Structures are given as structure tokens and as C-alpha cells.
Amino acid sequence: xxxxxxxxxxxxxxxxxxxxxxxxxxxxxxxxxxxxxxxxxxxxxxxxxxxxxxxxxxxxxxxxxxxxxxxxxxxxxxxxxxxxxxxxxxxxxxxxxxxxxxxxxxxxxxxxxxxxxxxxxxxxxxxxxxxxxxxxxxxxxxxxxxxxxxxxxxxxxxxxxxxxxxxxxxxxxxxxxxxxxxxxxxxxxxxxxxxxxxxxxxxxxxxxxxxxxxxxxxxxxxxxxxxxxxxxxxxxxxxxxxxxxxxxxxxxxxxxxxxxxxxxxxxxxxxxxxxxxxxxxxxxxxxxxxxxxxxxxxxxxxxxxxxxxxxxxxxxxxxxxxxxxxxxxxxxxxxxxxxxxxxxxxxxxxxxxxxxxxxxxxxxxxxxxxxxxxxxxxxxx
Numbered sequence: 142x143x144x145x146x147x148x149x150x151x152x153x154x155x156x157x158x159x160x161x162x163x164x165x166x167x168x169x170x171x172x173x174x175x176x177x178x179x180x181x182x183x184x185x186x187x188x189x190x191x192x193x194x195x196x197x198x199x200x201x202x203x204x205x206x207x208x209x210x211x212x213x214x215x216x217x218x219x220x221x222x223x224x225x226x227x228x229x230x231x232x233x234x235x236x237x238x239x240x241x242x243x244x245x246x247x248x249x250x251x252x253x254x255x256x257x258x259x260x261x262x263x264x265x266x267x268x269x270x271x272x273x274x275x276x277x278x279x280x281x282x283x284x285x286x287x288x289x290x291x292x293x294x295x296x297x298x299x300x301x302x303x304x305x306x307x308x309x310x311x312x313x314x315x316x317x318x319x320x321x322x323x324x325x326x327x328x329x330x331x332x333x334x335x336x337x338x339x340x341x342x343x344x345x346x347x348x349x350x351x352x353x354x355x356x357x358x359x360x361x362x363x364x365x366x367x368x369x370x371x372x373x374x375x376x377x378x379x380x381x382x383x384x385x386x387x388x389x390x391x392x393x394x395x396x397x398x399x400x401x402x403x404x405x406x407x408x409x410x411x412x413x414x415x416x417x418x419x420x421x422x423x424x425x426x427x428x429x430x431x432x433x434x435x436x437x438x439x440x441x442x443x444x445x446x447x448x449x450x451x452x453x454x455x456x457x458x459x460x461x462x463x464x465x466x467x468x469x470x471x472x473x474x475x476x477x478x479x480x481x482x483x484x485x486x487x488x489x490x491x492x493x494x495x496x497x498x499x500x501x502x503x504x505x506x507x508x509x510x511x512x513x514x515x516x517x518x519x520x521x522x
Contacts, residue, residue, distance in 0.1 A: 155246075158377040159254050160350040162243050165326045165381055166292045167207075167214040168412060169240035171230050175219030178236070179206035182215060183311040185429045186489075187322040187422075192300035193308040196221050200304065203227065207301045211324025213414060216240075216301075230286065236482040238409035240280075241329050242290035243381060248277045251291050255281050258348040263288055273299030281348070284333050284341050284385075285407030289349075314425075322422035323414035327492050328373075328382035328500070332400045333407040338370055338387035345374040345383065354382065355500060369397045373500065384500065386410065399516055403484045411477070413490040419474050420453055422491055423461050432479040434515065436462045448472060452495065471496015485519055 155161045172178040182188045192207035194200045202225050206217045218239070220227050230239065245251045248266045256262055264280035274297040280290050300307040314320075333341055345351040355373040373384045388397040400410055416422045423433065441459040448465045451458070451472055458465060464475050474493040480486055 155377070158350055160245075160251055160348075160376075161247075162245055162349075162376040162378065162381050164212070164244055165214075165329075166242040166244040166290070166294070167216050167240075168238055168326065168329070169216040169218060169242060169290075170236065171227050171234075171239045172217050172219050172236045173231055175204045175206050175217045178217045178219070179208060180311050182208050182217070185426060185431050186210065187314055187318065187425060187429075188213075188215065190308050190311045192302075192305040194305045198304065198306050205305070206308075207305060210321045210414075213323060213326050214301075233405045234286070234408065235404070235484040235486060237404060237487050238287065238329075238412070240288050240290050241283075241383075241409065242292055245291045245293060246295070248279050248291050248293045252279045252281070254350075255348045260344075260348045264290075269303040271299060271303035273297055273303070276302050283344065284331055284337070287331065287408055315428075318425040318428075319418055319421040322425055323416040323491060325415040327413040327415040327490075327494075328384060329412050330384045330386060330410045331407065332386050332397050332404075332410040334401060335388050337407070338372060338385050341385050342372050342374055349376070351376055351381075351383070354379075355384075357500075369395050379498075394516070396516065400486055404486045409487065411488045411490055413475075413492050416491050416493050419463060419476065419491050419493040420457060420461065423463070423476060431481075433462060434477045434479060436464060440464075452493075466497065466499065468497050468499045470498055473497040473499065479515060485515070 170178070179190055183190055188208035188210045190206060191209050193205065195204040200221070202221055204219045204221050208215045208217070218227060252262060252266050261282040262279065263282050264278070266277060266279040268275050268277045270276075276297045277293045278290055280288050282288050294302075297303075299305065331341070342353065346353070351374040353372060354375040355371075357371040369386050370389050371384055371386045373382060375382045386397050388395045388401070397410075401407065427433070438459065441455060444458065444465060445455050448467045449472070451465055451474065453463065453474060457463075458474070462476065466473055466475070472495050474495075476491050478489045480488045
């Protein structure tokens with residue numbers, strides 16, 4: 142394709158992209174009980190179950206549920222019996238993200254380029270078919286045991302992938318709740334070991350043609366007790382964004398150190414979910430049991446002075462503990478959940494953008510202090 146595409150404020154010509162990416166295809170989680178996780182994400186996150194694969198459909202080893210909310214798609218994978226790779230992963234890491242899957246226009250070309258640039262190919266390009274069409278896919282490795290499936294589903298009209306069957310939703314949202322709480326994956330954040338951030342930034346630059354979008358170091362991203370460093374890489378069309386964090390020496394254990402300890406190595410720290418109604422989403426998710434990080438009242442005392450007017454009044458931001466930030470392009474509203482599994486590892490962000498392409502730089506200190514308060518309660522600060 143030689144068509145010039147405008148994505149946000151970015152002029153994008155796919156013909157000059159060595160590794161074009163259409164967007165996020167899905168996020169796959171390995172979980173200890175896929176059936177219960179599917180019910181929880183349906184109830185607490187308002188997602189809709191759309192597809193299933195398990196022993197009843199011929200999958201003897203794995204049980205998998207596919208849930209969607211707008212363009213966001215989660216796949217929850219568990220064991221049907223002991224002794225699988227999923228069980229080994231869970232023993233080492235607990236529930237977490239195994240795959241940040243990308244939709245690409247040409248799987249073979251993407252793998253050929255990635256291999257030439259030094260990528261480890263975990264699964265060669267192959268096709269699977271059923272009565273709904275054909276899907277071609279491959280898998281490459283990235284930090285820790287995280288991987289990127291590369292998927293071309295342009296010739297497929299089934300509920301997810303061949304082998305999956307359509308399923309009815311598990312739950313029905315209360316009439317008072319929004320139709321959906323979020324509609325897309327905004328970005329996915331990875332935590333890596335000290336000294337490894339630049340190595341993985343170069344990996345995405347070299348292997349996938351991603352560009353450096355943002356960089357946060359020094360006082361921008363530190364508290365009195367701990368610090369970290371972060372850089373953001375993005376696909377050519379800016380539809381896929383991967384911030385990468387590493388710890389930085391501090392007086393006490395940082396949130397990245399805690400994650401690496403409890404996850405057992407590098408992995409996906411959080412998934413940011415784009416919403417058009419952060420107020421409605423938070424109210425609904427809190428009602429269904431989701432816990433969010435608390436921000437002190439003092440944060441809101443001067444917020445209007447530097448953020449200015451936002452769609453949501455300051456008193457509502459204060460009530461719901463929503464963070465706000467403004468940059469040269471506009472503003473954003475955001476909030477973060479507490480970890481959503483037993484280990485203090487993976488959590489989620491809700492983000493509502495109004496022009497801003499940033500990540501809430503001016504909120505980093507408030508966010509990290511909130512995380513540190515939770516670390517202290519766990520005895521891990």
C-alpha cells in the first residue's frame with residue numbers, strides 16, 4: 142500500500158515501513174482458572190465473551206476464553222490438565238500476560254525482516270483454516286518469556302481463530318452501566334531488568350521498525366524513595382505503543398523491583414485501556430468490585446491551575462481519584478487499578494484522551510507515591 146495514512150498527528154506511509162503493523166490483535170493471559178477469569182473480566186471489566194476453545198471442541202490440553210470490549214480483545218488461557226507449558230509458566234510467574242499479539246498485513250514478510258534483524262522466531266509462519274476462512278500467523282520472542290504473535294486475519298470471518306467456537310456472553314451489564322467501559326488497548330507497558338531498557342528499545346527499533354516516541358528519566362519519574370526510567374517505542378502508524386521501564390537506584394525498592402521479584406523476571410506490567418467515558422467506567426467498575434489506586438486530596442488543590450478546564454469537573458475528578466495531565470496537544474484523564482491477581486504484578490489503566498498523545502508525565506510522582514503506599518502495606522517497600 143502506498144496510501145498516505147494520517148494516524149493522530151502522524152503522517153504515515155506504509156510503503157516505507159519495514160515492519161507495518163495494523164494494530165493490536167489481542168492480549169493473551171495465562172491464568173490459573175480460565176473459566177473464573179472469564180467471568181471476572183466479564184463482570185468487573187464489562188467485557189463480552191465471544192469465543193471458546195476447550196476439551197469439548199477438541200482442545201485436549203488448553204481451555205481458552207475470548208472476550209472483547211470494542212476493539213480490545215483478551216484471550217484467557219488455562220490448563221485442561223497438569224503438565225503443560227501453561228502450568229510451568231504459572232508456577233514461575235503467576236497469572237500474567239504471555240502474548241502481545243499484533244495484526245500485520247503480511248506475516249511472512251514481517252518474519253523475514255525480523256529474522257534478518259536478529260529476532261528469535263518461536264513459531265514459523267503457518268496457516269489454519271475452517272469454514273470461516275484462513276488465518277496466517279507466526280510468533281517472535283521479546284523480553285522475558287513475553288512474545289508477539291503476528292497475525293493476518295484479513296481472510297477470516299469467524300469469532301476468533303479456527304478451532305474456536307462462538308459463545309454467548311457470560312453476564313449481562315446492569316442497565317445503568319455504559320454499553321462498554323473501554324473500547325481499545327491504548328498501550329502496553331513492559332518491565333525489564335536494570336540496564337536492559339535500552340537493549341529492548343533497540344530491539345524494537347531494529348527488529349520491528351518501531352520509533353522512539355517518549356523518554357522519561359531523572360526527576361520526571363522519581364519519588365523520595367524510589368525511581369525508574371522509561372522509554373516509549375511505537376509502530377510507524379502510532380497505533381501500537383510499548384513503554385519499557387527499568388528500575389533506577391533509590392533509597393528503597395521501586396515498583397519495578399517489586400514486579401521483577403514477584404513475577405520472576407521481565408514481563409508486562411500493565412495494560413492501558415482507552416475509554417470515552419472514564420467517569421462512567423470507573424463508577425461501573427467500582428460497583429463490580431474493581432479497586433483503584435487512591436490519590437490524596439492535596440493533588441487536586443492546585444490541579445486546575447496547570448491542567449485548566451477539562452470535560453470532567455475538578456470535584457468529580459477528586460471524588461473518583463482521577464488524574465489529569467495537559468501537554469501541547471491537549472489533555473488526558475487517567476486512573477490505575479490495583480494489581481488484579483494475587484501477586485503484585487499486572488494492573489490496568491483507564492485513559493481518556495482529548496488531543497494529548499502523552500502518558501501523564503506530570504502525574505508520575507503522584508502515581509508512584511500511590512503505588513509505594515500499596516507496597517508499604519504489602520511490606521515490600
